Amino acid sequence: MNVTSIQKLTRKGARISEILRPLLGAIIVIFLLYRLYDVFIVQQEYGPETWLRLAIAGLVIGSVYALIAIGYTLVYGILFMINFAHGEVMMLGAYSGFFVFEAFKAIKVSTDPLVTFSNAYPVLSVLIAFLVGMSVSALAGFSLERIAYRPLRKAPRLVPLIGAIGASIFLQNAAQLLFSPQLRDVTNPEILARGSGWGIMVNGSRVILPYTGVFTFFLSLILLAGLYLVVQKTRLGRSMRAVALDKKTASLMGIDVDRTISLTFLISGALAGAAGVMWGIHNGLVYYFVGFIPGIKAFTAAVLGGIGNLPGAMLGGLFLGLIESLGPAALGIDFQLKDVIAFVLLIIVLIFRPSGLLGERLAEEKL
Amino acid sequence: MKAKKLFVVMIVLSFLFTACQTSNSPTDSPSGSAGDGVPAVCASDAFGCAVFKKGDVIKIGMGAPMTGGDASYGIDISQGGMIAIQDFGELNGFKFTLVAEDDGGTAEGGAAVANKFASDPAVVAVAGHIYSGATSAAMPVYEKAGIPLLSPSASLPALTTMGSQVFNRIVFTDARQGPPAAEYLFNKLGKRKLAALHDGSDYGKGLAEAVAARFAELGGEVVITEAITKGETDYTPVLSAVAAKGPDALYFGGYTAEGAVIVNQMKQTGLEDIVFFGCDGTYGADFLSRTGANGENAFATIAPIPAESPEKAAFDAAYLEQFGKEAGSLSPYTWNGYDATGALISAVKSVAVLGNDGNLYVPRGALVTAVRTLKDYKGVGGTYSCDATGECNTLPPMFVVVKDGAWVPAE
Numbered sequence: 001m002n003v004t005s006i007q008k009l010t011r012k013g014a015r016i017s018e019i020l021r022p023l024l025g026a027i028i029v030i031f032l033l034y035r036l037y038d039v040f041i042v043q044q045e046y047g048p049e050t051w052l053r054l055a056i057a058g059l060v061i062g063s064v065y066a067l068i069a070i071g072y073t074l075v076y077g078i079l080f081m082i083n084f085a086h087g088e089v090m091m092l093g094a095y096s097g098f099f100v101f102e103a104f105k106a107i108k109v110s111t112d113p114l115v116t117f118s119n120a121y122p123v124l125s126v127l128i129a130f131l132v133g134m135s136v137s138a139l140a141g142f143s144l145e146r147i148a149y150r151p152l153r154k155a156p157r158l159v160p161l162i163g164a165i166g167a168s169i170f171l172q173n174a175a176q177l178l179f180s181p182q183l184r185d186v187t188n189p190e191i192l193a194r195g196s197g198w199g200i201m202v203n204g205s206r207v208i209l210p211y212t213g214v215f216t217f218f219l220s221l222i223l224l225a226g227l228y229l230v231v232q233k234t235r236l237g238r239s240m241r242a243v244a245l246d247k248k249t250a251s252l253m254g255i256d257v258d259r260t261i262s263l264t265f266l267i268s269g270a271l272a273g274a275a276g277v278m279w280g281i282h283n284g285l286v287y288y289f290v291g292f293i294p295g296i297k298a299f300t301a302a303v304l305g306g307i308g309n310l311p312g313a314m315l316g317g318l319f320l321g322l323i324e325s326l327g328p329a330a331l332g333i334d335f336q337l338k339d340v341i342a343f344v345l346l347i348i349v350l351i352f353r354p355s356g357l358l359g360e361r362l363a364e365e366k367l
Numbered sequence: 368m369k370a371k372k373l374f375v376v377m378i379v380l381s382f383l384f385t386a387c388q389t390s391n392s393p394t395d396s397p398s399g400s401a402g403d404g405v406p407a408v409c410a411s412d413a414f415g416c417a418v419f420k421k422g423d424v425i426k427i428g429m430g431a432p433m434t435g436g437d438a439s440y441g442i443d444i445s446q447g448g449m450i451a452i453q454d455f456g457e458l459n460g461f462k463f464t465l466v467a468e469d470d471g472g473t474a475e476g477g478a479a480v481a482n483k484f485a486s487d488p489a490v491v492a493v494a495g496h497i498y499s500g501a502t503s504a505a506m507p508v509y510e511k512a513g514i515p516l517l518s519p520s521a522s523l524p525a526l527t528t529m530g531s532q533v534f535n536r537i538v539f540t541d542a543r544q545g546p547p548a549a550e551y552l553f554n555k556l557g558k559r560k561l562a563a564l565h566d567g568s569d570y571g572k573g574l575a576e577a578v579a580a581r582f583a584e585l586g587g588e589v590v591i592t593e594a595i596t597k598g599e600t601d602y603t604p605v606l607s608a609v610a611a612k613g614p615d616a617l618y619f620g621g622y623t624a625e626g627a628v629i630v631n632q633m634k635q636t637g638l639e640d641i642v643f644f645g646c647d648g649t650y651g652a653d654f655l656s657r658t659g660a661n662g663e664n665a666f667a668t669i670a671p672i673p674a675e676s677p678e679k680a681a682f683d684a685a686y687l688e689q690f691g692k693e694a695g696s697l698s699p700y701t702w703n704g705y706d707a708t709g710a711l712i713s714a715v716k717s718v719a720v721l722g723n724d725g726n727l728y729v730p731r732g733a734l735v736t737a738v739r740t741l742k743d744y745k746g747v748g749g750t751y752s753c754d755a756t757g758e759c760n761t762l763p764p765m766f767v768v769v770k771d772g773a774w775v776p777a778e
Contacts, residue, residue: 046611053607053636061601181434183624185657195635195661205610208635283600285628287435290600325604335605336567336594 025352035331046329049202054325060213060282062321063220067275068298069305069313070227071141071268077244077308078264080157084164085144087295088171089269091288093137093276095179098186098286100129105187122189126281133277134270140171141269142262150258168295175288183287186280188212194284212282223274224314227267231310240264244308297324300346306356315358320345404724414513414731417491421725425463426489427452427711428514429704430480430496430505432472436598436624439653440497441467443697444519447704448494450685455712458719461727463712466490470501472622477501481508490514491715491729492738494707497700499523499570502534509533513731515738517711517759519703520670522647523570527756535738535757537707537748538700541570544646544668544764545577551666551766551777552578552616552644553585560590562614564605564629566621567594574620574646590614597625603632610637617641622648627657630665642666647764652696655772666777668764669699673748682747706746710759714738 039045068090075083104118104125118125148167152160188194197210231237239260242250251257279294280286297320305316320342327341328334349356409416419425429448431441445467456463468483470476477496484490485508493509493516496502502521509516510533518526518536522544526534552558561582565575572594579589590612595605606629609617617638619626626649633639643665645654650667658665672695673679682705686694694701714737720728741753753759768777 046608049637050607050611053610054604057601057603057607182438183436183657195631197635205637207637210635279600284631285600289598293599328604329608334594335608336596338604339596 021351028348032331035333039330039332043332045332047203047205049205049207050329051326052200052202052207054329055322056207056209056213058322058325059318060210060216060321061325062301062318063217064275064278064282064294064317065298065301065321066224066314066317067220067271067278068294069301069317070224070310071272072299072302073305073307073310073313074240074264074268076302077310078240078261079149079153079160081149081160082164082299083144083149083268084161084295084299085148085167085171086141086268086272087291087293087298088168088175089137089140089144089291090272090276090279090294091175091286091291092140092171093133093273094280094286094290095175095184095276096133096136096273097129097277097280098184100132101125101187101189101280104128104189118187118189122191125189126192129281130274130277134273137273137276138266138270141265141272144269145262145265150261168292172288172292179288181288183285186284186286188281188284192281194282210282216278216282219274219278223271227271228310230267236260236263297342300342303346304349304357306358309356309358312356312358316356319357404722404726406720406722406728406730408720408730408733409728412730412732414735416720416728416730417488419461419489419727419729421460423461423489423727425458425461425491425715425727425729426466426487427463427708427715428480428484428487428490428493428495429465429467429708430470430477430484430493430501431467432476432497432501433467433469435471436653437472437498437622437648439623439651439697440472440520440700441469443651443701444495444497444704446686446690447519447682447694447701448708450682450689451705451708451712453685455709458712458716459721459727463715465494465708470496470498470505472498472501474500474504477503477505478508481505485509485512485514491731491734492517492711494519494704494711496521498568499526500568502526503529503569506531506534513735515711515714515735517707517738517741519707520647520698520700521570523573525569525573527758531757532739533735535741535753535759537703537710537746537751537759538647538670539760539762539764540758541574541577545574546581547763548618548644548646548668548766549578549581549585549587552618552642553582553587555777556616556642558587558616558642560588560612560614560616562590562609562612562617563592564609564617564619564621565592565594566597566625568597568621570648571620571622571646575618578618578620595621595625595629597621599625600628601632602629603636606632606636606638614638615641616644618644619649620646623651623654623657627654627662630654630658631661634661647699650767650774651698652692655769655774658769659772662769663772665769667767667774669767670703670748671762671765672699672776673702676747679747702746702748706744706748706751709746710741710744710751711738713744714741 071086105116107117109117109120148163149160152163192211197208199206199208239255243260247257301316301320302313305312324338324342328338429445433441448465452463452465468480470480497520499521516534520538522538522541524540524542563575563579565571583589626645630643645667647669650669683694718733718737722728744751751759766777767774
């Protein structure tokens, strides 16, 4: 086969996909509109209070996804690898939070057995839980890079990816052996009791804004804003962006590339650790497998928003959380299918907008 | 025609059974072939014999969730089985032991454990598996290897209707658990609008559907039937959708790991005033510790706690002494674990042959038949006789409810 016939074939393939893509898009849009029409206009199954409840759940989980997704995006932006062990870094943070709360539960500060340290000094104990969780996870991310990824820096791109999957399996099993495979219940301080919150009356029904949910959501936003400032305004952020653009030139300009990469892993690990502690506080269950699904979802969120793009990861996380929780109700399908919705969305975005919703900013510049 | 066939089968079975019985008696003339000590029954048995030399241990297997969110079931039932080993586990100087392997309660785990047992020649019978999903995945392996099962807790109705030769159980089937639960909800509790949730497993789904069907038959309204994803920690979206339908009771077919999360999140999703009705999978101490005050007034169906008897008292005392907990606090099936293991040991004893060479021979095919034809075995939970499909229990479930942080019988 000569060159021209191959070109003809590719052109033909391109033409077919040019016709198919809009067709596929139209089918999907018509289907979605039909389902939405059916649910919202014909059936009207759910009142505003239900939609509000779903949106609250979606925003809370979405903000956790966003925090984890940042880690994927930061690392991808700089090293062009997917750190699949990131979910396990979050799991280590969740365990750290659990152990801190357990310790504070055991410390009695008065003769009353109900007054434990975590209830007497709730702000302090939550703060310490986050500090410990973030430090442990930051350290885990840092060592991961040192031990597993740095030796593979020069290898083909697939090699560190497989290394990351190996690290993920290793961490999961290590946690299972160290902490036993049982589910652990996280005991919150009283002020952050799970299930209680501010009640709002909507449509004659009491919708609860859970304390843990509000706390998780706003803390995520603060951390995300802080990170954005670090990347955009500080010296470290500037060297991170420079390394992402071009490692060689950056090192010629006097930037310590290894140090910058290490710091990137430290930061993304700390954010994942915060997400882990939040997960423990909000959902209350910690076990060795707890990071896997959020990790995969956050990866999806990062791709949705355009991997390598910081605002994209934040937006992708919140968007994914909302879609997951509103989607089954809005389309009138089984709630068991929420993961299907999340991953179908990923496929659709990859077909129609391969660079994500906000575009693959850092990577584009690299090319 | 069919009856005739069955009759012939019964005759053959009883013949087989009695043949094994007679060869078991020590006064029997040496039935070995050519004097090498191998009894004749081994040559004729469809699956051959398991051979135990002096000092070997006869293994009873158990596939159970020993880790994860439902571990209390596996731990509790295997502990019951261990006491049975202590009580009955000795035959002509050969010791029995219980090997509890972790199948995680999953189908994949069940098949893996079954393959492990099938490749161990010392495993003659399995007291399990504990979960229905794991059991149905494991059954084909045992079918080929000729290893009989006697499950203390796998209650999926389909398990005994698939024509399995090896599967038997001493727990009620869900055909007897679901409909009574619906009747209890409708008649005793006066509920009219039911939400039926399940975890998508064979067991949970079958149960929730059976309850929903009976509830509708009685004249109640099933407002929503919904599946949840197993292993999650946030069910608020699905519970919000359930709340929108305005049910006055929520039935859940599934296990403690998910059931506890649902109970905890009901009050933040507008379901704070409705009744949670679980099943035999959501009973136990784990449910109480994980739900705390939220678990108050939650219902469950369990195998009836055995009537007080000297045997039960002895078992409860032994359990408390060895494991530091009240029998029955972890799961409803510890007595079933004891009875299933005990019944299997008695079946092994009824078919095992001591050869002239001092080895013990357990004919596998005869053991399969012996377990299926178990008759009037007296355990702490009652007297068990297996029918032709492998159902060995006719007792209906009982209802329990959480009051002041403890499970008590519901009136």
